[in-house]
Amino acid sequence: MKLAYWMYAGPAHIGTLRVASSFKNVHAVMHAPLGDDYFNVMRSMLERERDFTPVTASMVDRHVLARGSQERVVNNINRKDKEQRPDLIVLTPTCTSSILQEDLQNFVDRASLSSDSDVILADVNHYRVNELEAADRTLEQIVRYYLNKVRGRRTMNQCLTDSPSANIIGIFTLGFHNQHDCRELKRLLRDLGIGINQVIPEGGFVGDIQNLPKAWFNIVPYREVGLMTAMYLEKEFGMPYVSVTPMGVVDTAEFIRQVQELVNAWAPILLGRKVNYESYIDNQTKFVSQAAWFSRSIDCQNLTGKKAVVFGDATHAASITRILAQEMGIHVSCAGTYCKHDAEWFNEQLQGFCDEILITEDHTEVGDMIARTEPSAIFGTQMERHIGKRLAIPCGVISAPVHIQNFPLGYRPFLGYEGTNQIADLVYNSFTLGMEDHLLDLFGGHDTKEVITESLSTDKDLTWNLESKAELNKIPGFVRGKIKRNTEKYARQKGITNITVDVMYAAKEALNA
Amino acid sequence: MSIKTIETPIFECETGNYHTFCPISCVAWLYQKIEDSFFLVIGTKTCGYFLQNALGVMIFAEPRYAMAELEEGDISAKLNDYGELRRLCLQIRKDRNPSVIVWIGTCTTEIIKMDLEGIAPKLETEIGIPIVVARANGLDYAFTQGEDTVLAALTHRCPEHRISSDKQCQIDQKIFPDLLTKQIKKNYWEDKSDNHPPLVLFGSLPSTVASQLNLELKRQSIRVSGWLPAQRYTELPSLGKGIYVCGVNPFLSRTATTLMRRRGCKLIGAPFPIGPDGTRAWIEKICSAFSIQPKGLEERENQVWNNLRDYLDLLRGKSVFFMGDNLLEISLSRFLIRCGMIVYEIGIPYMDERYQASELALLQSTCNKMHIPMPRIVEKPDNYNQIQRMRELEPDLAITGMAHANPLEARGINTKWSVEFTFAQIHGFTNVKDLLELITRPLRRNDSLRDLGWTNLSV
Numbered sequence: 009m010k011l012a013y014w015m016y017a018g019p020a021h022i023g024t025l026r027v028a029s030s031f032k033n034v035h036a037v038m039h040a041p042l043g044d045d046y047f048n049v050m051r052s053m054l055e056r057e058r059d060f061t062p063v064t065a066s067m068v069d070r071h072v073l074a075r076g077s078q079e080r081v082v083n084n085i086n087r088k089d090k091e092q093r094p095d096l097i098v099l100t101p102t103c104t105s106s107i108l109q110e111d112l113q114n115f116v117d118r119a120s121l122s123s124d125s126d127v128i129l130a131d132v133n134h135y136r137v138n139e140l141e142a143a144d145r146t147l148e149q150i151v152r153y154y155l156n157k158v159r160g161r162r163t164m165n166q167c168l169t170d171s172p173s174a175n176i177i178g179i180f181t182l183g184f185h186n187q188h189d190c191r192e193l194k195r196l197l198r199d200l201g202i203g204i205n206q207v208i209p210e211g212g213f214v215g216d217i218q219n220l221p222k223a224w225f226n227i228v229p230y231r232e233v234g235l236m237t238a239m240y241l242e243k244e245f246g247m248p249y250v251s252v253t254p255m256g257v258v259d260t261a262e263f264i265r266q267v268q269e270l271v272n273a274w275a276p277i278l279l280g281r282k283v284n285y286e287s288y289i290d291n292q293t294k295f296v297s298q299a300a301w302f303s304r305s306i307d308c309q310n311l312t313g314k315k316a317v318v319f320g321d322a323t324h325a326a327s328i329t330r331i332l333a334q335e336m337g338i339h340v341s342c343a344g345t346y347c348k349h350d351a352e353w354f355n356e357q358l359q360g361f362c363d364e365i366l367i368t369e370d371h372t373e374v375g376d377m378i379a380r381t382e383p384s385a386i387f388g389t390q391m392e393r394h395i396g397k398r399l400a401i402p403c404g405v406i407s408a409p410v411h412i413q414n415f416p417l418g419y420r421p422f423l424g425y426e427g428t429n430q431i432a433d434l435v436y437n438s439f440t441l442g443m444e445d446h447l448l449d450l451f452g453g454h455d456t457k458e459v460i461t462e463s464l465s466t467d468k469d470l471t472w473n474l475e476s477k478a479e480l481n482k483i484p485g486f487v488r489g490k491i492k493r494n495t496e497k498y499a500r501q502k503g504i505t506n507i508t509v510d511v512m513y514a515a516k517e518a519l520n521a
Numbered sequence: 522m523s524i525k526t527i528e529t530p531i532f533e534c535e536t537g538n539y540h541t542f543c544p545i546s547c548v549a550w551l552y553q554k555i556e557d558s559f560f561l562v563i564g565t566k567t568c569g570y571f572l573q574n575a576l577g578v579m580i581f582a583e584p585r586y587a588m589a590e591l592e593e594g595d596i597s598a599k600l601n602d603y604g605e606l607r608r609l610c611l612q613i614r615k616d617r618n619p620s621v622i623v624w625i626g627t628c629t630t631e632i633i634k635m636d637l638e639g640i641a642p643k644l645e646t647e648i649g650i651p652i653v654v655a656r657a658n659g660l661d662y663a664f665t666q667g668e669d670t671v672l673a674a675l676t677h678r679c680p681e682h683r684i685s686s687d688k689q690c691q692i693d694q695k696i697f698p699d700l701l702t703k704q705i706k707k708n709y710w711e712d713k714s715d716n717h718p719p720l721v722l723f724g725s726l727p728s729t730v731a732s733q734l735n736l737e738l739k740r741q742s743i744r745v746s747g748w749l750p751a752q753r754y755t756e757l758p759s760l761g762k763g764i765y766v767c768g769v770n771p772f773l774s775r776t777a778t779t780l781m782r783r784r785g786c787k788l789i790g791a792p793f794p795i796g797p798d799g800t801r802a803w804i805e806k807i808c809s810a811f812s813i814q815p816k817g818l819e820e821r822e823n824q825v826w827n828n829l830r831d832y833l834d835l836l837r838g839k840s841v842f843f844m845g846d847n848l849l850e851i852s853l854s855r856f857l858i859r860c861g862m863i864v865y866e867i868g869i870p871y872m873d874e875r876y877q878a879s880e881l882a883l884l885q886s887t888c889n890k891m892h893i894p895m896p897r898i899v900e901k902p903d904n905y906n907q908i909q910r911m912r913e914l915e916p917d918l919a920i921t922g923m924a925h926a927n928p929l930e931a932r933g934i935n936t937k938w939s940v941e942f943t944f945a946q947i948h949g950f951t952n953v954k955d956l957l958e959l960i961t962r963p964l965r966r967n968d969s970l971r972d973l974g975w976t977n978l979s980v
């Protein structure tokens with residue numbers, strides 16, 4: 009058993025449901041107790057979905073515990089088949105079905121005999137995989153299912169499209185800024201003269217999956233979801249893929265160069281010429297994206313050497329860390345991710361870009377790390393935003409898990425050239441927020457503040473006298489916490505319990521020495 | 522003896538395929554209500570994910586609840602439940618030092634038959650903190666029924682009303698040193714001065730609402746000797762033979778049964794104090810149980826209605842459809858009918874006809890009075906069928922869970938999230954305005970949008 013207050017990645021079934029409900033005309037039937045369809049609320053509220061979420065539950069209740077749920081599951085699948093005529097029904101196991109150990113595959117086999125829809129059982133185990141891993145698997149499972157189906161029928165058309173085209177794999181519902189990223193990617197590809205063969209799962213039809221191999225190559229923008237599918241397609245159909253995330257100026261260029269290489273594998277034959285995107289990259293970098301200019305401007309100069317910490321999913325945390333370090337000259341003290349299963353990749357990606365790497369699913373560890381590092385800004389998830397609030401450190405949200413405010417109505421991609429502009433704003437605003445606070449403090453704007461500092465550690469054996477408290481208040485907000493802690497550390501070392509102004513300065517000198 | 526025949530309510534029962542919150546959500550309001558408690562939900566990531574998302578920002582405020590997340594070793598019984606729970610509870614004692622730890626059993630603990638009730642007493646004596654077990658899982662209950670299971674479990678922890686013997690007293694003193702000293706003595710002495718037997722109200726309400734209801738009863742010279750739950754665990758009311766109890770919420774039937782059967786209390790069956798009509802009927806029932814003649818109630822009710830004119834004008838003749846998810850539906854329907862609305866359907870997760878008898882009777886008489894037919898009451902509704910019915914009926918307002926609200930709005934149907942009724946203050950005379958404010962909000966909002974021509978936005 010684990011004492012847990014908060015989790016970064018959700019349970020496996022959420023991942024399956026996110027993938028299933030992103031496809032068009034696919035229905036998921038959860039094998040779950042009453043109350044586990046909370047996914048529908050999230051989708052309806054966060055994505056502000058206009059349509060009913062295509063997820064229903066086949067209830068597990070006392071009756072099921074006594075007699076098993078075969079009949080009920082089969083009936084529920086058949087009922088959905090009649091009512092909504094989906095192309096595919098995905099039976100989704102939950103933590104409850106994991107321990108009931110019923111033969112769900114058998115129910116699926118029975119149900120598919122009597123229904124027009126295809127029926128599959130999502131192959132995910134609650135106790136082995138989390139939300140993101142489950143999403144990755146489910147997507148691969150669905151793609152594999154449909155490709156095997158046409159291969160069996162020998163109706164597969166494997167001809168490449170005439171002009172270069174790509175599939176975008178891994179855009180799906182409740183993903184962090186996924187819709188905007190998708191639009192930006194499409195725009196980028198259009199600029200390069202590359203057609204979109206398919207986007208899956210978001211908005212795709214399972215009937216079209218058989219045409220996936222027609223694309224020249226695949227694009228997997230996020231590490232978390234889509235890689236399994238891309239690897240499967242590579243193995244079975246020899247389709248290459250690009251897995252560089254086009255986030256930030258440098259990586260977007262790298263992404264385009266890789267795309268160029270893949271296009272040129274066929275271009276001489278099919279187009280009769282090679283493509284060269286270098287001038288496009290140059291033009292976009294210098295004029296469309298403002299990020300390159302920003303990093304040259306004195307605004308960004310002021311950020312040089314400022315300390316930041318980054319935490320999030322593997323894709324976003326890695327990309328943002330590199331942007332901060334190599335494109336803006338910011339000092340990343342610590343970068344971390346909760347994607348434990350991808351730790352190796354993460355480590356490798358960030359060699360040389362930060363002082364320290366933290367891989368954990370425990371938000372208190374992240375909180376302690378932040379309190380210890382005392383950065384000028386945090387880039388993290390909603391959890392880090394709240395940690396930042398308590399420590400009076402500004403935070404830019406760069407990764408799921410997120411709240412409704414991270415589903416903006418306006419256009420806010422993180423990928424591509426427009427994405428670089430958005431990120432520059434986010435970074436700059438987070439830091440200046442802290443700066444403004446500092447200036448206000450310098451000019452005594454906050455002198456009515458009672459609280460000296462919010463701190464995660466409570467320390468009751470030390471007292472600050474009135475004078476030293478007042479002195480502490482004069483110190484700018486963003487370094488106040490550090491000075492307080494250093495002074496207390498010093499006091500403790502010297503066995504002083506009553507902190508006076510003298511002690512404060514003695515501490516400062518001791519540290520400088 | 523002549524029996525006046527009125528239309529008897531017809532209950533239908535559908536498939537139970539409806540959306541509602543898991544009953545473990547009750548920790549959200551109960552940990553805030555019982556200030557010295559700590560809630561430990563013993564379940565999986567699924568339960569944790571639900572709580573984390575449903576509770577939103579509360580998560581970040583260091584709430585007094587946590588998950589004991591079961592891992593594969595716990596399921597396969599490789600790990601020893603007692604040892605594991607002991608480790609976590611010691612941790613909680615160290616970090617928070619609560620006066621009570623409430624264990625919430627979930628679907629998983631049910632299925633693997635973890636013996637929480639067996640482990641709790643042993644651990645309780647070992648760590649010296651009371652441990653209350655409530656099995657509020659999605660296999661058996663819906664949403665607000667979670668509170669019912671917790672309160673039913675707390676019922677057993679309320680001190681005995683009369684101190685039966687010195688020996689019992691000594692035993693109790695050992696286990697609950699705090700309780701005995703204050704609460705029991707207080708009840709023991711003060712009760713003698715009252716003109717009626719002691720009355721304990723049950724149901725968790727924000728403390729301001731609880732004191733509003735106390736005050737209403739005080740006007741009838743009825744003194745409330747305690748609430749279940751109280752603001753603190755150490756202030757639980759004493760119970761026993763001779764104590765009268767009355768519920769303030771319609772979903773507390775297990776608690777009511779436990780109070781009667783296990784603690785020998787007398788239950789006053791009354792409609793619930795929701796809406797001015799309900800509040801008046803509730804007070805009248807309590808008065809009549811104590812043979813007290815209610816004073817000035819009718820005027821008080823009329824006065825409240827008079828203040829609501831604007832809202833009532835907006836509601837009169839409009840129709841409403843309850844999809845059903847929190848068991849407040851009967852009381853709310855009754856109130857809305859009295860406001861002049863037409864109720865097409867009352868969906869409700871579970872209907873206890875005995876516990877809700879007075880409320881049902883009031884619903885019936887309200888329908889008669891307003892000359893409208895009794896609405897159909899659908900237990901364990903089927904959301905899919907309900908949406909089909911709604912397409913035909915085109916109600917002016919649908920009261921529904923958040924899973925359906927946006928899709929219905931996109932189809933031009935005004936909706937109100939039902940969950941808000943469980944979190945807002947809706948009890949007593951004082952809060953009627955807030956209640957109507959909630960209900961009319963979608964109508965008022967959509968009134969102002971009406972002429973813009975974008976009512977139906979479904980894709």
Ligand code: SF4
Pocket residue numbers: 041042043044103104543544545564565567568569571626627628629657658659660
């Ligand atoms: S329905 Fe069961 S498994 Fe789901 S959240 Fe509730 S208690 Fe947990």
